[in-house]
Amino acid sequence: MAEQNGKIIPLAVPNLTGNERKYLNECIDTTFISSVGEFVTRLERMTAEETGARYAAATSAGTTALHMALLACGVKENEIVIIPSFTFIATANAVSHCYAIPWCIDIDFSSWTMSSSALRRALSEETIQKGAFCIHRKSGKRIAAILPVYTFGNIPDMDQICEIASERNIPVIADAAAAIGSLYKGRMLGGLADVTTISFNGNKTITAGGGGMVVSNNQEKIKFIHHISSTARVSTDYDHDMIGYNYRMTNVQAAIGCAQLERVNEFVKRKREIRDCYNKQFEHIEGIELFPSPEWGESACWFSGLVLNKIKYSSVKSICEQLKEKGIEARPFWKPVHMQKPYRGCFQSDLAVTEQVWDRVLTLPCSTGITNEELTYVCSELKKIIV
Numbered sequence: 001m002a003e004q005n006g007k008i009i010p011l012a013v014p015n016l017t018g019n020e021r022k023y024l025n026e027c028i029d030t031t032f033i034s035s036v037g038e039f040v041t042r043l044e045r046m047t048a049e050e051t052g053a054r055y056a057a058a059t060s061a062g063t064t065a066l067h068m069a070l071l072a073c074g075v076k077e078n079e080i081v082i083i084p085s086f087t088f089i090a091t092a093n094a095v096s097h098c099y100a101i102p103w104c105i106d107i108d109f110s111s112w113t114m115s116s117s118a119l120r121r122a123l124s125e126e127t128i129q130k131g132a133f134c135i136h137r138k139s140g141k142r143i144a145a146i147l148p149v150y151t152f153g154n155i156p157d158m159d160q161i162c163e164i165a166s167e168r169n170i171p172v173i174a175d176a177a178a179a180i181g182s183l184y185k186g187r188m189l190g191g192l193a194d195v196t197t198i199s200f201n202g203n204k205t206i207t208a209g210g211g212g213m214v215v216s217n218n219q220e221k222i223k224f225i226h227h228i229s230s231t232a233r234v235s236t237d238y239d240h241d242m243i244g245y246n247y248r249m250t251n252v253q254a255a256i257g258c259a260q261l262e263r264v265n266e267f268v269k270r271k272r273e274i275r276d277c278y279n280k281q282f283e284h285i286e287g288i289e290l291f292p293s294p295e296w297g298e299s300a301c302w303f304s305g306l307v308l309n310k311i312k313y314s315s316v317k318s319i320c321e322q323l324k325e326k327g328i329e330a331r332p333f334w335k336p337v338h339m340q341k342p343y344r345g346c347f348q349s350d351l352a353v354t355e356q357v358w359d360r361v362l363t364l365p366c367s368t369g370i371t372n373e374e375l376t377y378v379c380s381e382l383k384k385i386i387v
């Protein structure tokens with residue numbers, strides 16, 4: 001730590017040097033701090049624009065955005081939603097919050113996102129089509145949705161996934177939690193799936209402290225989400241027509257979100273520079289692989305890091321401890337859903353790639369505010385440990 005004068009280089013912290021303070025003061029000055037206010041509407045508009053979708057509904061979190069998206073797509077109790085096992089547990093939890101059941105499938109080496117060939121294989125081998133419904137053969141349950149995840153900005157082969165889904169009449173919901181700014185074949189991410197969700201959690205590139213968003217070109221679905229996420233109120237007279245949720249984003253969150261989203265191009269550019277820096281420093285080192293980057297897309301690089309090919313999970317953790325002594329915060333990445341206590345024994349297909357990848361991932365400091373000097377320091381300290 002002496003090298004760092006006791007300062008820690010964090011893994012990923014918010015960059016709040018724009019209009020955040022100004023907009024928060026506006027909330028206080030106008031007393032609009034709750035779930036009605038101009039910043040909520042403004043953030044919905046900005047997010048729709050930034051993702052190329054026509055409509056948007058703000059929510060209290062990325063998880064609740066997913067929950068609302070699943071309900072809007074008609075996912076019901078006891079039905080199945082296909083997800084990649086390699087994701088943050090919130091993806092599976094949102095499925096469970098609908099009393100539906102996740103079916104975990106594998107990822108591609110080339111993107112760490114849902115493998116379209118694994119999806120095709122799982123559906124053709126393990127389901128049958130009964131009229132408009134795709135039925136899981138063993139359980140007799142309906143496949144209600146396919147839910148790919150845009151892993152730190154990597155977008156899966158969505159043309160393939162959507163084609164497979166539409167052949168079977170299954171809606172596609174994309175968990176784009178940390179992917180704002182990513183492109184797929186030059187297209188913005190908001191229109192790739194039927195419905196797409198985003199998170200504004202504290203560690204994402206664009207944060208609102210907490211919060212989420214559902215974007216879609218389908219106006220009916222977004223209207224439905226606005227309705228059920230705000231207690232399904234039909235008038236101001238305590239009149240409600242459904243069992244709704246209190247999942248609205250507050251104006252305070254949206255104020256921060258607006259200030260953040262104004263800087264999305266600058267933030268994503270810096271995130272990509274950080275990725276390029278780690279790639280350049282480590283690309284020729286034996287036993288180390290870079291984070292994958294699919295040829296059809298351009299990632300917004302939420303997280304950067306390395307794949308340590310020849311080592312065990314315990315060693316990733318020990319490297320993190322050694323880096324910590326040098327004032328550097330590094331961490332492993334997602335533990336797959338099917339290995340998590342509440343999901344052991346969930347529906348799953350072959351997960352060979354997931355099991356090979358997950359415990360070799362080392363995520364490295366990648367805040368947009370990191371300096372080039374700090375990046376150089378991280379690389380040189382890491383080389384001392386692993387080379």
Ligand SMILES: *Cc1c(COP(=O)(O)O)cnc(C)c1O
Pocket residue numbers: 061062063064087088090091149175177178199200201210211212
């Ligand atoms: C962050 C994240 C979420 C959850 O978002 P919250 O806003 O924390 O609820 C869901 N899925 C993925 C892939 C994430 O990275």
